[in-house]
Amino acid sequence: MPRDAVAIAVVGATTLIGEELVRLLGERKFPVGEIRLLGTTRTAGRKIDEVTVGLVGQSAFDGIDVAFFAAGPAVSGEHVGSALRAGAVVIDASSRFRLEDTVPLVVPEVNAALLTRAEPPRLVATPSSTAVGLAVVLAPLVEAAGVRRVVVSTYQSAAGAGRRAVEYLSRESIALLSGRGEDDATQVRRAFNCIPQVGTVEIDGATTYEQAVADEVRKILVQPDLAIHVTAVRVPMFFGVAASVAVELERPLGLEAAREVLRDGRGILLHDDRETGAPTPADVIGSQATHVGRVREDPTVPGGLALWIALDSIEKGVALNAVEIAEILIRRAS
């Protein structure tokens, strides 16, 4: 792979994540030689900053070094193979390959080593933004004290469900505030409401999403037996994700030591509630850190430690993670 003029493809260039990927490649002075924006028949032909979105397909990846996939799992399932066959390294932001044994699931702060092995991977998956935040925060705790169990309740924005969900929240909020009533009475109200269901409810009562977040965290931390219970809730925010997390450490740390471990954790920005207040999702939009606040001992269980996480679900949660993976692979290859 060339170090100075990397040919990039972005599949799903019109999605929230695709747009943020392109923006970050510019902001971080990524050594882009060519950038090819790709989409499905629904979006191909649109223009983004004078560049026309091409149609993803068999020959779309000719000459591409790195292909980012920022469309849904179906598009990844259909077209990642073509990109790999064309010789590109693929970084997939969809859920399609995250839990496949042969595909590394990478959060650079935690397991970048997977990218610098003798035979670097040609297909890398980035986790869901919730799993990224949890992995960044749990990794140093696992190392310092061991983690026996984690109970998580999330506060997730519309952005996680895509651009149309963001627009829907906006329209429905305006409709309610202007007294026009609900935009679509056949749907559960999303504006000024909390919906405790992200994904489909499975037979055991967990949703597909909750199960996936737990599995992704276990995979990233290489803790296959980690007890992690997730309740995922959609809240009426446009961007960002937060989580209330109750951890049970194997070896109790004490509050000050726990704060020290978190403060030193890679990618963590620890807040002092009594000085700056706890981080909120709106505060951390545009930030590339995983923000942690409300750290306190939980005296209701041995080794109990409670904390709050907030991060930019699109930027830190997905796009930055994907770009950082590409940066490491390029440094490795050259």
Add this chain to the structure above:
Amino acid sequence: MPRDAVAIAVVGATTLIGEELVRLLGERKFPVGEIRLLGTTRTAGRKIDEVTVGLVGQSAFDGIDVAFFAAGPAVSGEHVGSALRAGAVVIDASSRFRLEDTVPLVVPEVNAALLTRAEPPRLVATPSSTAVGLAVVLAPLVEAAGVRRVVVSTYQSAAGAGRRAVEYLSRESIALLSGRGEDDATQVRRAFNCIPQVGTVEIDGATTYEQAVADEVRKILVQPDLAIHVTAVRVPMFFGVAASVAVELERPLGLEAAREVLRDGRGILLHDDRETGAPTPADVIGSQATHVGRVREDPTVPGGLALWIALDSIEKGVALNAVEIAEILIRRAS
């Protein structure tokens, strides 16, 4: 106390809770003889449906049988004594007396027996709406299986902080949606954001509110040693409260038995996620039940049971609770 023409005072008649109290007294055909609306110097003189709000003070309770206090804890602290000395029974919806040993803290579905003892109480406190929901749901589980530990994350609306907080959320939402930017840049943004701090952060890291909810639940359930960990989060809803609850039962029940216990629980309306979806706060506004959904086993701990609660924080959470207490006391007295 007369059974057919009860002289009522409502202190804090212009608050969200005060208004709902007055509405419920009418709706439930409460045997109101006289109704005296009272407020502080800030609100006295206003009119509500042609009735002028009087000033709470020394002689304001003369001839009153039942005084509801729906203003803040400071007003209750200052004036409940006058009401009691005037011979009224006081039902206090503020936090002022909730945790005092000599004051019963009542959720009728759970501990109405406190109201029908040989010497009925003259001062009764109603819990915070979060504690009401938790107590209603935990009571049958404590009875059927014992509860070892509870981990709670809340999703609380602006209404819990009062009418001005509701109006602020509305104004700030409109300002943001209309592109006028934030209403007050010195404040943490509340619209389209989640703030993990309700009350003041104390030295041990919990907020005053989180500590109070835990203490209230322990008191109502008469489980002084119950391990209950609460994280309270303000979300951008106008009304309602929800909670994600992870319970550890002393004696595992199995999912179907747990659902049976909840379905039979007093005041609980159990939802089947796969049929109707989980209850959301917006769905349950105006409902007098505590709604429960997302019931599932939590395999990460012995006896683990997870569930979601949603209730109308003003009506079911406070005003109805207060009116039901009055109804029981009146039946008892006559």
